[in-house]
Amino acid sequence: MIVLQGTPLCNLNCSYCDLSPVSRKLSHRMPISMIGTLFSQIKQLGLLADEVSIVWHSGEPLSLPPDYYDEAIELILALNSDGPGMPARITFDFQTNATLIDYKWCEFFHRHRDHLRLGVSCDGPRELHDPLRVNWSGRGSHAQTVRGMDLLAERGIAFNAIAVVTAETLAQPQEFIDFFLARADVLTDFHFNILANHADGGPQIGYSRDDTQKYAEFYRAMLSLAQSAEGSKLPVRNFSQTLGRIRAATGPDAPDFVRLGTAPLRQLNCDARGEITTFYAGLNAEFLADLYGDGKGLSLGNIEKQTLAEMLGGDKLERMMDDFGKSHRHCALSCDYYALCPGGFELTQLVENGDFASGETTECVIHVKTLTDAVATFVSDQLRQPA
Ligand code: SF4
Known part of the structure; x- marks a missing residue:
């Protein structure tokens, strides 16, 4: 996966965003030439997998015009089929808040339908979405997001949905999933997102170990609501991925998910200024800025100043891998x-905990x-039921 930050700019000011409010007001964009430099170097170093997902994320990607992406996609596809070796199968992913979707964007999505996947961030019904997904004047964005999703549905453009879970969501699983089930015809799948860091986001969205029971109940409710939905099918990625791991974890060839998940270069991120990180999709170079003593967090370097080969040969990557290895x-x-x-x-x-x-x-x-x-219990209960 290659995550490209076309621009950090965003028209919304969601309270749980990973990017700082200052970053989200910056309107610089990643030069197309930078995309070419990065992709060529990845290819020359033999780092392309058979299947590659190129994700535009971190900032609202639709803040840039469609022709920016037309140009970027054309360049990447040309570089991919250039030179020796089999080209990778490339998918372009856009993660958007959907508020800027109009007919022009629908034409763009349609034009690239053979290699494009679209994800919409929406937290469910208005009363769950609006308190935290607000614009810069503090007004909720639900109406605009729904308008964007409706336009996609009208044009027959399928998308996946990602919804952040708040304390309010935990108390309303039925209303939450009903919102997405009502759009099941146009949704490819659905993922509910619990913040990666429990301390972020304040009381509406943070959580502690004392909330374990509430989450257990929420998972149970979501499993049975998704299962019992009449006539609608909505794959819930949280459950399908967990079940996939349970299935794969037995037997001699069981994958080591923990080590594979953050293997270096499995994910490569490039922000709009050219800072390169790896390990996690979307890892921000500002995060833990002082960890390795250079004020640049887990950045490997800048693609405008160094080659990827130089970054990968440097001792900073080795130190990071050492730390991640301790954790594993x-x-x-x-x-x-x-x-x-x-x-x-x-x-x-x-x-x-203060230690890897x-x-x-x-x-x-x-x-x-x-x-x-919750998933294991649900499955074994299902298996125990008479056929
Ligand atoms: S302790 Fe390690 S293996 Fe266990 S759940 Fe946490 S990260 Fe995963």
């Missing part, structure tokens, strides 16, 4: 859920353990 070894030795964990909590362990080699965090309890238990 500790998890493998200490956690009963290791075989089922998707991984991705290394920096959370450092922030929450420190094991369980609040996120482990809520995201991994409680969810895995």
Whole structure:
């Protein structure tokens, strides 16, 4: 996965955004030539997988005009089929708040339908969405997001939905899932998103271990509501991925999800100024700026100043891999859920427990353990029912 930040600019000021409000007001854009430099170097170094997802994210991608992406896509596809070796199968992913979707954008999505996937961020019904997904004047954005989704539906453009779960959502699972079930015909799938860091977002959205029971009930309710929805089918990614891991975790060839999930170069991020990070999709170079003593967080370097080969040969990547390795070894030795964990909590362990080699965090309890238990219990209950 290659995550490109076309621009940090966003027309919304959602309270839980990973980008700072200052960043989201900056209107610079990633030069098309930078995309060419990055992609050519990735290809020359033999780092392209058979299938590659290029994701425009971090900032509202539709803040830039469609012809910016026409040009970028044309360039990437040309570079992909250029030179020796099999070209990768490339998919272009857009994650948008949908408020800027108009007929011009629908034409763009339609034009690229063979290699484009669209994701819409919407937190469900208005009363769940509007308190936190606001514009710069503090007004809720639900009406505009729904208008964008309706336009996509009218034009037959399928999309997936991502919804952030708040304290209010936990209390209203029926209203929450009904909103998305009503759009099941046009949704490819659905993912509910619990903040990656429990301390972010204030009381409406933060969580603690004391909330474990509430999350267990929410997962149970969502599982049975998604299952019982009459006539509508809405794949819920949180559940299908958890079930996939439960299925794959037995047997001699069971994948090591924790190590695979954050293997370096599996995900590569380039922000609009050219800072390169890896390990997590969308990792922001501002995060933990002082961790490695250069004020640049987990940035490997800047593609305008260094080549990718120089960045990958530097000792900073080695130090980061060493730290992530400490986390993985500790998890493998200490956690009963290791075989089922998707991984991705290394920096959370450092922030929450003060050490990479420190094991369980609040996120482990809520995201991994409680969810895995809920899915496993649900499946075994289903299997016990008479056919
Ligand atoms: S749940 Fe937490 S402690 Fe367990 S393997 Fe995953 S990250 Fe490690």
